[in-house]
Amino acid sequence: xxxxxxxxxxxxxxxxxxxxxxxxxxxxxxxxxxxxxxxxxxxxxxxxxxxxxxxxxxxxxxxxxxxxxxxxxxxxxxxxxxxxxxxxxxxxxxxxxxxxxxxxxxxxxxxxxxxxxxxxxxxxxxxxxxxxxxxxxxxxxxxxxxxxxxxxxxxxxxxxxxxxxxxxxxxxxxxxxxxxxxxxxxxxxxxxxxxxxxxxxxxxxxxxxxxxxxxxxxxxxxxxxxxxxxxxxxxxxxxxxxxxxxxxxxxxxxxxxxxxxxxxxxxxxxxxxxxxxxxxxxxxxxxxxxxxxxxxxxxxxxxxxxxxxxxxxxxxxxxxxxxxxxxxxxxxxxxxxxxxxxxxxxxxxxxxxxxxxxxxxxxxxxxxxxxxxxxxxxxx
Numbered sequence: 437x438x439x440x441x442x443x444x445x446x447x448x449x450x451x452x453x454x455x456x457x458x459x460x461x462x463x464x465x466x467x468x469x470x471x472x473x474x475x476x477x478x479x480x481x482x483x484x485x486x487x488x489x490x491x492x493x494x495x496x497x498x499x500x501x502x503x504x505x506x507x508x509x510x511x512x513x514x515x516x517x518x519x520x521x522x523x524x525x526x527x528x529x530x531x532x533x534x535x536x537x538x539x540x541x542x543x544x545x546x547x548x549x550x551x552x553x554x555x556x557x558x559x560x561x562x563x564x565x566x567x568x569x570x571x572x573x574x575x576x577x578x579x580x581x582x583x584x585x586x587x588x589x590x591x592x593x594x595x596x597x598x599x600x601x602x603x604x605x606x607x608x609x610x611x612x613x614x615x616x617x618x619x620x621x622x623x624x625x626x627x628x629x630x631x632x633x634x635x636x637x638x639x640x641x642x643x644x645x646x647x648x649x650x651x652x653x654x655x656x657x658x659x660x661x662x663x664x665x666x667x668x669x670x671x672x673x674x675x676x677x678x679x680x681x682x683x684x685x686x687x688x689x690x691x692x693x694x695x696x697x698x699x700x701x702x703x704x705x706x707x708x709x710x711x712x713x714x715x716x717x718x719x720x721x722x723x724x725x726x727x728x729x730x731x732x733x734x735x736x737x738x739x740x741x742x743x744x745x746x747x748x749x750x751x752x753x754x755x756x757x758x759x760x761x762x763x764x765x766x767x768x769x770x771x772x773x774x775x776x777x778x779x780x781x782x783x784x785x786x787x788x789x790x791x792x793x794x795x796x797x798x799x800x801x802x803x804x805x806x807x808x809x810x811x812x813x814x815x816x
Contacts, residue, residue, distance in 0.1 A: 452483035479518035546581030592743025616799025644675030649716025656765035730786030
């Protein structure tokens with residue numbers, strides 16, 4: 437008789453295109469079905485990545501459309517719906533493990549999971565903002581949730597140090613598991629018409645939110661085109677800053693050099709068609725966009741922040757610069773354009789590093805081990 441599978445409920449705000457959401461889907465799809473029985477709870481809505489979830493994994497989400505109103509009324513409505521589906525699904529499925537992603541997931545899931553006596557509660561930490569931003573009320577709830585959470589999985593050592601120092605989470609209750617990615621074939625890709633060009637191009641895959649650093653990247657691009665007038669950068673993503681960035685592009689005289697390509701589910705595949713990628717963030721834990729670039733042998737220019745240095749060796753896999761240094765960013769762009777052979781060697785080195793150290797298979801196996809270790813410790 438086969439032992440009963442471990443039931444795991446994954447909790448996240450939505451399955452919209454994003455780094456945490458992508459990692460959740462890769463983990464769920466890769467779990468050993470002989471040992472684990474996964475399901476997903478979306479607190480706010482589904483999203484484009486819902487279609488990439490394995491067919492045997494149920495996805496629960498609130499019924500009806502997300503309220504279009506803004507302000508306190510919308511927050512209350514969304515919060516009630518989220519709490520209702522979270523409580524309802526946990527009562528229905530009675531999971532052995534709740535694994536919740538991002539503060540909006542692991543704070544309510546930690547508190548509700550504790551109230552419902554879920555044996556093991558796991559937090560998936562993907563960025564630095566949880567303990568340093570938000571209201572006093574939210575930080576209080578986060579501190580309470582930290583007491584209920586059995587294991588905090590951080591996707592970089594840098595994030596682990598911040599979690600321990602800023603939120604006083606016990607180090608023994610944390611683990612570092614790096615993001616995972618499958619190294620794809622390097623087949624030729626035909627870029628969509630609006631992206632295609634015979635001129636040298638960079639790509640930046642990042643939603644238009646302030647910490648991603650688009651403003652500095654555009655300012656650097658304006659400097660770079662002075663010496664390289666055929667250079668273009670394609671921005672893949674969307675978000676609240678888009679109108680501001682479109683105006684800045686016009687003000688900098690970059691309309692012929694910048695393409696706003698919108699969000700793309702196939703962004704990782706499209707990266708193959710570019711000469712290098714750029715990330716200008718003020719903070720990152722372990723950016724998927726950089727991993728995806730390296731996996732297809734496209735070298736990176738990135739700010740030297742968070743866990744980026746655990747992934748990229750400067751001048752080996754790409755170029756690392758200080759955040760906010762527009763001149764350094766412009767010089768890095770110019771270097772990439774002027775050194776195609778070195779650029780290709782960097783890309784090849786990055787692809788080898790991803791294949792050796794950051795596979796999806798490794799990420800899944802390490803996470804499975806955390807579940808089993810935590811359940812064993814709880815049973816004792």
